Amino acid sequence: MTMERRVSIFRKEHFNAAHRLFVPGWTDEQNFATFGKCSNPHYHGHNYDLVVKVTGEPDARTGYVINLSDLSAIIQQQVLAKFDHKNLNLDTKEFATLNPTAENIVYVIYEILRQQIDPKFDLSVRLYETDRNFVEYPG
Amino acid sequence: MTMERRVSIFRKEHFNAAHRLFVPGWTDEQNFATFGKCSNPHYHGHNYDLVVKVTGEPDARTGYVINLSDLSAIIQQQVLAKFDHKNLNLDTKEFATLNPTAENIVYVIYEILRQQIDPKFDLSVRLYETDRNFVEYPG
Amino acid sequence: MTMERRVSIFRKEHFNAAHRLFVPGWTDEQNFATFGKCSNPHYHGHNYDLVVKVTGEPDARTGYVINLSDLSAIIQQQVLAKFDHKNLNLDTKEFATLNPTAENIVYVIYEILRQQIDPKFDLSVRLYETDRNFVEYPG
Amino acid sequence: MTMERRVSIFRKEHFNAAHRLFVPGWTDEQNFATFGKCSNPHYHGHNYDLVVKVTGEPDARTGYVINLSDLSAIIQQQVLAKFDHKNLNLDTKEFATLNPTAENIVYVIYEILRQQIDPKFDLSVRLYETDRNFVEYPG
Amino acid sequence: MTMERRVSIFRKEHFNAAHRLFVPGWTDEQNFATFGKCSNPHYHGHNYDLVVKVTGEPDARTGYVINLSDLSAIIQQQVLAKFDHKNLNLDTKEFATLNPTAENIVYVIYEILRQQIDPKFDLSVRLYETDRNFVEYPG
Amino acid sequence: MTMERRVSIFRKEHFNAAHRLFVPGWTDEQNFATFGKCSNPHYHGHNYDLVVKVTGEPDARTGYVINLSDLSAIIQQQVLAKFDHKNLNLDTKEFATLNPTAENIVYVIYEILRQQIDPKFDLSVRLYETDRNFVEYPG
Numbered sequence: 001m002t003m004e005r006r007v008s009i010f011r012k013e014h015f016n017a018a019h020r021l022f023v024p025g026w027t028d029e030q031n032f033a034t035f036g037k038c039s040n041p042h043y044h045g046h047n048y049d050l051v052v053k054v055t056g057e058p059d060a061r062t063g064y065v066i067n068l069s070d071l072s073a074i075i076q077q078q079v080l081a082k083f084d085h086k087n088l089n090l091d092t093k094e095f096a097t098l099n100p101t102a103e104n105i106v107y108v109i110y111e112i113l114r115q116q117i118d119p120k121f122d123l124s125v126r127l128y129e130t131d132r133n134f135v136e137y138p139g
Numbered sequence: 140m141t142m143e144r145r146v147s148i149f150r151k152e153h154f155n156a157a158h159r160l161f162v163p164g165w166t167d168e169q170n171f172a173t174f175g176k177c178s179n180p181h182y183h184g185h186n187y188d189l190v191v192k193v194t195g196e197p198d199a200r201t202g203y204v205i206n207l208s209d210l211s212a213i214i215q216q217q218v219l220a221k222f223d224h225k226n227l228n229l230d231t232k233e234f235a236t237l238n239p240t241a242e243n244i245v246y247v248i249y250e251i252l253r254q255q256i257d258p259k260f261d262l263s264v265r266l267y268e269t270d271r272n273f274v275e276y277p278g
Numbered sequence: 279m280t281m282e283r284r285v286s287i288f289r290k291e292h293f294n295a296a297h298r299l300f301v302p303g304w305t306d307e308q309n310f311a312t313f314g315k316c317s318n319p320h321y322h323g324h325n326y327d328l329v330v331k332v333t334g335e336p337d338a339r340t341g342y343v344i345n346l347s348d349l350s351a352i353i354q355q356q357v358l359a360k361f362d363h364k365n366l367n368l369d370t371k372e373f374a375t376l377n378p379t380a381e382n383i384v385y386v387i388y389e390i391l392r393q394q395i396d397p398k399f400d401l402s403v404r405l406y407e408t409d410r411n412f413v414e415y416p417g
Numbered sequence: 418m419t420m421e422r423r424v425s426i427f428r429k430e431h432f433n434a435a436h437r438l439f440v441p442g443w444t445d446e447q448n449f450a451t452f453g454k455c456s457n458p459h460y461h462g463h464n465y466d467l468v469v470k471v472t473g474e475p476d477a478r479t480g481y482v483i484n485l486s487d488l489s490a491i492i493q494q495q496v497l498a499k500f501d502h503k504n505l506n507l508d509t510k511e512f513a514t515l516n517p518t519a520e521n522i523v524y525v526i527y528e529i530l531r532q533q534i535d536p537k538f539d540l541s542v543r544l545y546e547t548d549r550n551f552v553e554y555p556g
Numbered sequence: 557m558t559m560e561r562r563v564s565i566f567r568k569e570h571f572n573a574a575h576r577l578f579v580p581g582w583t584d585e586q587n588f589a590t591f592g593k594c595s596n597p598h599y600h601g602h603n604y605d606l607v608v609k610v611t612g613e614p615d616a617r618t619g620y621v622i623n624l625s626d627l628s629a630i631i632q633q634q635v636l637a638k639f640d641h642k643n644l645n646l647d648t649k650e651f652a653t654l655n656p657t658a659e660n661i662v663y664v665i666y667e668i669l670r671q672q673i674d675p676k677f678d679l680s681v682r683l684y685e686t687d688r689n690f691v692e693y694p695g
Numbered sequence: 696m697t698m699e700r701r702v703s704i705f706r707k708e709h710f711n712a713a714h715r716l717f718v719p720g721w722t723d724e725q726n727f728a729t730f731g732k733c734s735n736p737h738y739h740g741h742n743y744d745l746v747v748k749v750t751g752e753p754d755a756r757t758g759y760v761i762n763l764s765d766l767s768a769i770i771q772q773q774v775l776a777k778f779d780h781k782n783l784n785l786d787t788k789e790f791a792t793l794n795p796t797a798e799n800i801v802y803v804i805y806e807i808l809r810q811q812i813d814p815k816f817d818l819s820v821r822l823y824e825t826d827r828n829f830v831e832y833p834g
């Protein structure tokens with residue numbers, strides 16, 4: 001069987017974090033008007049589900065696009081080690097000044113992983129903030 | 140950080156409705172042959188899960204593509220207020236003559252939302268009739 | 279290994295139905311005050327998930343409490359054949375006069391199944407009207 | 418149909434909160450040894466799923482144990498208004514000195530709801546901190 | 557309503573199978589180094605969830621892209637009859653020599669279904685090996 | 696706050712295994728008549744979800760019934776290390792002669808864990824063979 005095809009492989013991981021949404025130069029009233037209760041000064045938090053999609057040709061011998069154990073290890077070392085059980089605003093350099101909206105988090109995670117994944121593969125990242133609110137960045 | 144990128148943001152909503160699948164000019168036998176038990180004259184019903192996907196550039200200041208509270212309010216006012224706890228065939232003008240298949244429902248919802256969402260955003264709508272049967276219309 | 283123990287075994291099945299909640303002698307205003315949009319005269323509907331729990335001693339030879347194929351067949355023949363893709367108010371004798379609340383539906387299903395399941399087994403039935411609203415009747 | 422039976426009815430609600438697990442008199446090392454990364458001083462967070470179970474006899478006329486709209490309103494006003502999008506340690510009096518473990522949170526929520534639910538009903542509360550870690554307090 | 561549009565319709569099916577990942581010419585050590593515990597010589601197994609996506613124009617009269625009963629029957633006859641409750645390595649010709657990775661399984665299923673589905677429709681197949689590991693082949 | 700109460704705490708873990716259901720002394724016909732396709736001689740497999748419930752009084756100081764990290768480690772070392780990515784019939788002593796039905800597996804896991812969990816705690820174990828077929832053994 002020749003393998004002239006591209007298959008996507010997905011790995012789901014998980015982290016828990018606190019965050020607060022706000023624009024530093026704005027008043028509390030402005031922040032509350034835009035971000036609602038997500039702007040609570042003492043933070044709130046989420047169980048984030050992260051789905052990483054890697055697309056490429058399966059290896060003709062192994063049948064793997066990428067070894068999922070390797071992909072999982074990359075996500076754990078490069079993403080979860082930074083963000084899991086952390087306060088995104090206070091404990092991470094990535095969100096020290098960048099507002100940790102789902103849109104910004106998924107972009108930051110994509111950029112981190114893009115440097116770890118062989119350029120011959122396409123990469124896309126989806127992030128669930130809740131079951132009802134989620135985002136995707138296909139690069 | 141410059142934000143020359145497009146991120147998709149998804150909001151899941153929910154409605155419950157009754158419907159019956161049938162072609163008005165057909166006999167009961169013809170309708171039953173095509174639509175099976177979905178053609179039961181007294182209707183049956185579903186818990187519909189609706190996932191609305193909006194794609195655009197996050198605002199450089201807020202980090203939002205679109206405020207999910209606003210998107211949720213639009214879906215509730217324009218879609219759920221019409222269809223939730225309704226008989227799609229009898230209680231809605233949209234399906235007074237159009238057969239309320241999942242394909243037609245997702246198209247109708249897309250058209251309603253397309254008029255409410257800023258044209259700078261791409262829109263796609265997915266509708267789950269059950270966990271095992273679902274449809275998507277990307278516009 | 280002696281098997282002096284009782285194990286519960288669960289089977290999940292599924293049906294879709296339309297219904298309307300109302301008390302026949304009440305005015306529309308009274309019904310709407312109590313049942314809200316669930317009282318819509320033209321019906322609405324649900325994907326019902328049904329979980330049947332049977333408790334007993336596993337057979338020492340087969341290791342089965344009850345063959346799940348048999349249990350599934352009983353549920354399909356005795357429950358789903360009556361209620362799936364039906365209007366509970368109009369198409370069933372069980373709810374011709376009994377209000378089809380989740381509480382009443384789960385009780386009716388329990389009574390139907392209790393007659394089919396060997397009395398040496400305990401029986402309990404759970405019914406999901408939605409992911410967020412569900413009921414259980416342990417007999 | 419006489420209704421000499423007790424049925425349980427469940428309502429699932431949701432809140433997002435930040436928290437930190439620690440014993441005030443302990444050193445950081447002691448807290449980290451017991452609570453691990455859950456003791457991160459700057460908090461982390463969760464999507465909490467709350468399932469409230471009320472058991473009683475359905476009303477012979479309406480077929481309701483309790484109106485789920487009423488139950489949902491009680492949970493929202495008495496529980497979610499206190500805890501949703503809050504820092505449990507800093508923003509609530511309930512956890513100002515009580516360690517906000519899942520065990521303690523579910524107990525506190527039970528006590529709040531027990532005062533709002535008619536004593537003729539049994540009450541049980543389940544709290545999901547994650548999909549894999551959850552607790553239940555049956556009173 | 558003119559139907560100049562393409563809608564995707566999805567059907568989810570399920571099968572249970574045993575498999576072992578290995579390259580025939582390799583030593584056990586080589587196979588274990590690449591495939592880890594998935595290379596256990598006596599096999600392990602999965603509940604596979606299969607999602608088949610068919611994209612086309614809904615029929616103007618029926619409102620169906622494809623009748624989901626027909627699609628489900630095709631999947632059951634052509635895919636589940638081959639793979640459900642089977643050992644993929646030993647019981648199927650498709651994986652007699654081809655390593656049954658998720659990537660190879662999804663490709664094989666696509667090829668089987670592509671011959672059964674009218675060429676006017678686009679086809680895409682997603683396969684869940686677990687909730688956290690899944691693949692997709694869009695053709 | 697005095698803690699005169701008992702709270703249940705649940706931990707969900709996961710393993711993948713192959714198995715075959717059969718009674719050794721029976722003919723293939725007898726086994727097939729009882730176990731259907733679950734009796735396929737070359738095995739099939741499942742993603743098993745395991746939910747372990749421990750009930751006791753939370754510690755007055757920590758607020759923990761049991762540290763979930765400790766419970767998770769026990770399950771991994773005592774249960775998953777034996778069964779994950781194994782052929783239950785061929786690779787385990789527990790099911791060398793005992794038919795690996797869900798009922799028997801849940802009982803075996805309960806007995807293993809009962810020896811590891813402090814007797815002051817109640818223990819109950821639930822095992823999902825699929826989303827639709829599951830068992831529970833409360834001891």
